[in-house]
Amino acid sequence: MLSKLEAGAFEIKKDSRVAKVITFANVKGGSGKSTLCINIAAILIRTGYSVALIDADQQKCSKDWITGTKDKLLSRVQIIEQTDLQAAENVEVDFLLIDTQGSLTKEMAQFLFQSSLIITPCRVSRDDIVGQGWIEIFLKQAGQDVKKPPILTVLNGVNKRSSILSHVIEQLKEDGIQVAKTCISQRVCFAETNVNKISVIGYNKQATQEIVDLTNEALNLIKSEA
Numbered sequence: 001m002l003s004k005l006e007a008g009a010f011e012i013k014k015d016s017r018v019a020k021v022i023t024f025a026n027v028k029g030g031s032g033k034s035t036l037c038i039n040i041a042a043i044l045i046r047t048g049y050s051v052a053l054i055d056a057d058q059q060k061c062s063k064d065w066i067t068g069t070k071d072k073l074l075s076r077v078q079i080i081e082q083t084d085l086q087a088a089e090n091v092e093v094d095f096l097l098i099d100t101q102g103s104l105t106k107e108m109a110q111f112l113f114q115s116s117l118i119i120t121p122c123r124v125s126r127d128d129i130v131g132q133g134w135i136e137i138f139l140k141q142a143g144q145d146v147k148k149p150p151i152l153t154v155l156n157g158v159n160k161r162s163s164i165l166s167h168v169i170e171q172l173k174e175d176g177i178q179v180a181k182t183c184i185s186q187r188v189c190f191a192e193t194n195v196n197k198i199s200v201i202g203y204n205k206q207a208t209q210e211i212v213d214l215t216n217e218a219l220n221l222i223k224s225e226a
């Protein structure tokens with residue numbers, strides 16, 4: 001799928017010093033882990049970064065998405081088969097994205113603790129917020145001497161005009177959760193691009209802008225922690 005938008009229409013500054021792991025996690029299925037992982041991969045590629053992806057979900061949705069893609073950006077994402085980060089260390093890329101199925105296993109712990117950033121997509125639903133909470137608890141249980149990556153919670157599939165959204169954001173912040181300023185709207189294009197194995201980048205202007213804004217937030221957070 002060729003980009004309908006002009007390249008560079010949405011700028012992200014490339015910083016060649018970063019070579020980082022971003023893990024997408026929430027024990028709740030359907031929260032948007034694969035959707036955000038794939039679209040952030042596409043925007044990172046468009047910015048000029050090299051990106052590899054580990055699909056640690058047994059359903060292998062992201063892997064299938066990448067291997068079956070006709071998207072110019074996504075076809076440049078390198079799939080890493082090993083779910084072992086040690087092996088992945090030898091892969092020379094700027095970013096390693098890890099899509100998970102969210103079960104709190106030993107493998108998941110390995111991913112979480114080796115991440116520069118954990119992104120937890122969250123629908124405006126009780127189950128998603130509880131699922132997000134499990135990731136926070138999981139990290140906290142590791143003890144104080146273990147370095148913990150920041151967690152960025154992203155409200156996904158939202159209606160920005162809904163008053164429930166602002167209440168949920170307030171509540172999460174009160175609970176000490178770091179909530180992304182960028183919320184991802186509920187848009188048919190996210191489901192369409194999933195079915196067609198492409199990204200929203202260049203397919204839908206508003207969705208592209210949201211993904212750019214979210215990626216910038218994520219990169220700034222990684223930089224500030226470095």
Ligand SMILES: Nc1ncnc2c1ncn2[C@@H]1O[C@H](COP(=O)(O)OP(=O)(O)O)[C@@H](O)[C@H]1O
Pocket residue numbers: 028029030031032033034035036061156157158184185186187188189190191192194
């Ligand atoms: N912002 C959104 N707007 C509309 N549909 C979405 C959005 N985010 C995800 N979806 C759809 O919701 C479903 C579940 O998303 P997915 O990313 O597969 O979740 P997970 O990987 O957490 O299980 C998919 O069909 C996807 O296309």
Ligand SMILES: [Mg+2]
Pocket residue numbers: 033034035057061099100
């Ligand atoms: Mg998934």
